[in-house]
Amino acid sequence: MVDPANTVGIPVNPTPLLKDELDIVIPTIRNLDFLEMWRPFLQPYHLIIVQDGDPTKKIHVPEGYDYELYNRNDINRILGPKASCISFKDSACRCFGYMVSKKKYIFTIDDDCFVAKDPAGKAVNALEQHIKNLLCPSTPLFFNTLYDPYREGADFVRGYPFSLREGVSTAVSHGLWLNIPDYDAPTQLVKPKERNTRYVDAVMTIPKGTLFPMCGMNLAFDRDLIGPAMYFGLMGDGQPIGRYDDMWAGWCIKVICDHLGLGVKTGLPYIYHSKASNPFVNLKKEYKGIFWQEDIIPFFQNVKLSKEATTVQQCYIELSKMVKEKLSSLDPYFDKLADAMVTWIEAWDELNPPATA
Amino acid sequence: MFSGYSCRYFGYLVSKKKYIVSIDDDCVPAKDPKGVLVDAVSQHVTNLENPATPLFFNTLYDPYCEGADFVRGYPFSLRSGVPCAASCGLWLNLADLDAPTQALKTEQRNTSYVDAVMTVPLKAMLPISGINIAFNRELVGPALVPALRIAGEGKVRWETLEDVWCGMCLKHISDHLGYGVKTGLPYVWRNERGDAVESLRKKWEGMKLMEKSVPFFEALKLPESAVSVEDCVVELAKAVKEQLGSDDPAFTQAADAMVKWVQLWNSVNSSG
Numbered sequence: 351m352v353d354p355a356n357t358v359g360i361p362v363n364p365t366p367l368l369k370d371e372l373d374i375v376i377p378t379i380r381n382l383d384f385l386e387m388w389r390p391f392l393q394p395y396h397l398i399i400v401q402d403g404d405p406t407k408k409i410h411v412p413e414g415y416d417y418e419l420y421n422r423n424d425i426n427r428i429l430g431p432k433a434s435c436i437s438f439k440d441s442a443c444r445c446f447g448y449m450v451s452k453k454k455y456i457f458t459i460d461d462d463c464f465v466a467k468d469p470a471g472k473a474v475n476a477l478e479q480h481i482k483n484l485l486c487p488s489t490p491l492f493f494n495t496l497y498d499p500y501r502e503g504a505d506f507v508r509g510y511p512f513s514l515r516e517g518v519s520t521a522v523s524h525g526l527w528l529n530i531p532d533y534d535a536p537t538q539l540v541k542p543k544e545r546n547t548r549y550v551d552a553v554m555t556i557p558k559g560t561l562f563p564m565c566g567m568n569l570a571f572d573r574d575l576i577g578p579a580m581y582f583g584l585m586g587d588g589q590p591i592g593r594y595d596d597m598w599a600g601w602c603i604k605v606i607c608d609h610l611g612l613g614v615k616t617g618l619p620y621i622y623h624s625k626a627s628n629p630f631v632n633l634k635k636e637y638k639g640i641f642w643q644e645d646i647i648p649f650f651q652n653v654k655l656s657k658e659a660t661t662v663q664q665c666y667i668e669l670s671k672m673v674k675e676k677l678s679s680l681d682p683y684f685d686k687l688a689d690a691m692v693t694w695i696e697a698w699d700e701l702n703p704p705a706t707a
Numbered sequence: 708m709f710s711g712y713s714c715r716y717f718g719y720l721v722s723k724k725k726y727i728v729s730i731d732d733d734c735v736p737a738k739d740p741k742g743v744l745v746d747a748v749s750q751h752v753t754n755l756e757n758p759a760t761p762l763f764f765n766t767l768y769d770p771y772c773e774g775a776d777f778v779r780g781y782p783f784s785l786r787s788g789v790p791c792a793a794s795c796g797l798w799l800n801l802a803d804l805d806a807p808t809q810a811l812k813t814e815q816r817n818t819s820y821v822d823a824v825m826t827v828p829l830k831a832m833l834p835i836s837g838i839n840i841a842f843n844r845e846l847v848g849p850a851l852v853p854a855l856r857i858a859g860e861g862k863v864r865w866e867t868l869e870d871v872w873c874g875m876c877l878k879h880i881s882d883h884l885g886y887g888v889k890t891g892l893p894y895v896w897r898n899e900r901g902d903a904v905e906s907l908r909k910k911w912e913g914m915k916l917m918e919k920s921v922p923f924f925e926a927l928k929l930p931e932s933a934v935s936v937e938d939c940v941v942e943l944a945k946a947v948k949e950q951l952g953s954d955d956p957a958f959t960q961a962a963d964a965m966v967k968w969v970q971l972w973n974s975v976n977s978s979g
Contacts, residue, residue, distance in 0.1 A: 469740065492921070493833035495795060495890050496802060496817070503819055505812065508805040508864065509834025509871030511917050524766065531767060534779040541776065546767065548774060550823040557831035562764035563780025597780040616766050640783060647763070647782050 352528045352547050354464040354622035355473035357387050366394035367481045372455040374477075375447030379403040384461050385412045391465070391475045395457075398447040400425075403439060420446060432700075435693040440586025442595030444566065448573065448580050449698055455484060456577070457570040462625035466528045469549050479619035480523045480570035483553055487517025488613020490558040497552040497617070517555075521576040521612040522603060525568035526550075527623040532565045534593075534640070535633035538626065553617040558608045561650055564600020568621045571603075575612055577702075578662045579603045581694040583687060590683050592635030597643075598687075601650045606665045609655040638681075645680050649673075663695050670695075708853050708964055711862060712837065713869050716853035716968075719844065720975055726755055727848075728841040731864070734895040737799045740820050750824075750893035751794045751841035758788025759826040759887020768823040768891070788826075792847040792886035793877060796839035797821070798897040803836040805913075806865035809903035824891040829882050832924055835874020838864065839895045842877075849936045849972045850880045854961040857912040863901030868913040872961065875924050880939040883929045912957070919954050923947070937969050944969075 374395050376382065379402045385392065389412075397417035401409050405421035425446050426433045436446045441460065448456055457477050466474045486500045492514050499506045499515070506515055531546040556562050571580060579602050582595035607614050653672060659665045674688035709717045715729050728751050737745045757771045762785050770777045770786070777786050801809075802817035809815075827833050842851060855872035881888050927946055933939045944965035951958035 491832075493827055493831045493890075495797065495833060495836065497821060503815065503817065505802075505804055505808050505815070507834050507836065508803050508808075509836070509868065509874075509913075509917060510805075511921050512914055513918055514921070526766065531776070532779050533776060534781075537776050537779075544774065544776065546774065548822055550768060550821055551819060552821040552823065556764055557828050559830050560764050560828035562766060563778050565766070565779070593779065600780070616764075636779075643780070643782050644784055647785075 351545065352622070353467065354387070354529075354624065355467040357390055357465050357473050360390040360473060362390050362393050363475070363478075367478060368455055369394050371453055372457060372481070373398050373447070373451040373453040375400065375444050375451070375456055375458040376461060377402055377441040377444035377447070378409060378461045380461065382409060382411055382461060384464060385415060387464050389414070390473075391477050395477070396453070398451055400444050400447045402441065402443045420450070429697050432693050432697040435581070435584070435690040435697065437582065437585045437589070437595065438587040440589075440592055440595060441566070442582035442585040445580060445582040445599070448577055449701055451573060454572065454574050455481070455570065456573050458566060459621065460567045462623065463527070463567055464622040464624055466620040466622040469551075474619055474621075476525060476568060476619035476621050477570075480525060483523035483615045483618075484520050484570060484572055486520065488520045488555040488615055489514065489517045490555050490608070490613050493557055494554075497554045501553065518611050518613050519572070519575060520615055521572050521607050522564075522614040523570040524562075524564055524614065524616040525570070525619045525621060526617065527565075527567060528620050530623040530626045532567065532623070535629045535636050536640070538629035538632065542629070549620060550617065553615050556604070556614045556616055561601055561604055561647065562616065564596050564603070566596030566599070567623065568619070569596075576603055576607060576662055578695055578698045579606045579666050581666075581691060584683075584690050590681070591638050591642075593632060594636070594639040594643075597639070601646070602666070602669060605650055605653045605655070605669070606662060609659065609665055610662070642680060646677065649676055663699065666695055667692060708968070712864070712867055713853040715837075716851065719848060719851060720972060722844060725843065725845045726752060726841060727844050729837065730895060731838045731897070733898045734798065734839060735898070737894040737896040745893050745895075747796060747839065747893035747895055751796065754794035754824055754889045754892075755791050755841060755843050757791065759791040759889055760785065760788045761826050761829040761882070761887045762789075764828055765825075768825040772824065789885050789887050790846060791843065791889055792881045793835070793840065793842040793888045795835050795888065795890040796841070796893045796895060797891065798838060799894045801897040803838055803864065803897075806903045806906040809865065810907050813903070820894060821891065824889055826887045826889050827878070832875060832878060832921065833890065834871045835877065835888075837870025837873070838897065839893070840870075846886060847877065847881060847936055849940055849969055850877045852876050852940060852965045852968050854964040854968065855916065855957060856960065857916060857957060863906060865901060865903060865906040868916060871917070872920070875920060876940070876943055876965075879924055879927060879929070880936060880943065883933065883939060884936070916955060916957060919951060919958075923951055937973065940965055940969050
């Protein structure tokens, strides 16, 4: 069994890296009590809270945090008709936070994620590790068997080509979870008691051409490098599917990162995931996705973006056209999703106009 | 063909068993973080006996081990995995770094015990080290080729590349035939041998050869008709000779050695 860390008595980080360049995006429908435990590591940073569900409910933010909060009324007011691309009654709404942020980096975390302990019993500053991951190059073109070669105490192994040792820019840092693992509903139903107690002390780059299931519970990314591709899709209320928001974004960002020569890392940091959602509820949300992903995966594996697509937005629009063309026959949902992908880019560009020279 | 570190390939050739485990003679059992001695052979066998998952990355690493599974979003049709062809282990204390790196960081020791086994994804290239390796001889035996010898190859690992070349061939052939290659546990404890700075004095041919090898393997497509491991090795040798032969005589020699190796393998391992 694992326990979360006890962070009482840990002083607030006196030297928070990238304090003015990073926003923390948190979707919530309940409360933000979990932020009490995160104080030492997160208090210096600005929060963007995206309140899902009933907009009349008052969400209490623990004292001392600097934040902006958006509920559904705000989203509708700010985006007008384009608000249709932002999910309702699903944590996918968090991507609205990515869009309104003005910072270079985003860290997003779920409200049931606490601070984890490393094997030595020390509280893990997840944000600090994410920042290290993002600021350090990735190595997608050749796998290093000692994992992150830039880490203290590690390096490239014998045989690793020298021309590839500079690496590429890191766009995404995907963290993991101790305690309740991120399993799908069928696995949860079969193994309700399984807990992740294995602390794997490594960060690694996911090779070019390889897809992975990206979980949005503990995730950080460079908004300038990949932000527009971090759309979490149409989920929740009025949609035939849920719990595939982060998966969808993960497949999109990976093909775009591969195309643009950017890196995606996975591994450390761990957070402590405290709440297991109801597997029966999850099954209802996921079950279409379980069938659809059998077609979606080959689709993404075969995506070839054009040479002319050199910006994230261009790549994403191209991708949306392919989705419409190739996946609409799977279900009309994908037709709607393709349109929403375009709406998302239009809204992104509106809220994030290029700086005039 | 069988001199220096490559003498072990003779052992692979004449063995009659299904699995091979090969460990350098300067390695001893490591201890895990709990202080328990690591049975590297047992871990290698477990790796080889369980499926590999090269077609989609599992973020919780080995889904078949105790306490882990496939994560949300992992396609169900890919959850049975593919046969595992090779298990590449790691090293505590003296990691398998090249001479320039070790010479620069003379005091560096690998103390990081990463508790995971994972499959190296399809098409991803990696430097496979011969220091601590195991493979399914029945599945891919002939693909471990004792082929690339660099000029002035010495008696320490820093002066060889035979295993790295062998590994590039093995990975490519495994990818082509639908097998998997795992990396991670088990660790062995590797000791001091040789002098990295001394090795630097020799002109380091390996660097140049690796630089040429990478684009070659990246672009290489073995023909559909190559369905056996032997066919794959022969086709690979042909491509090496055609595309890399003019770059360096070491490649031509490697291609010839690969063909000879397959002939030898077939004659030694034919029934009757």
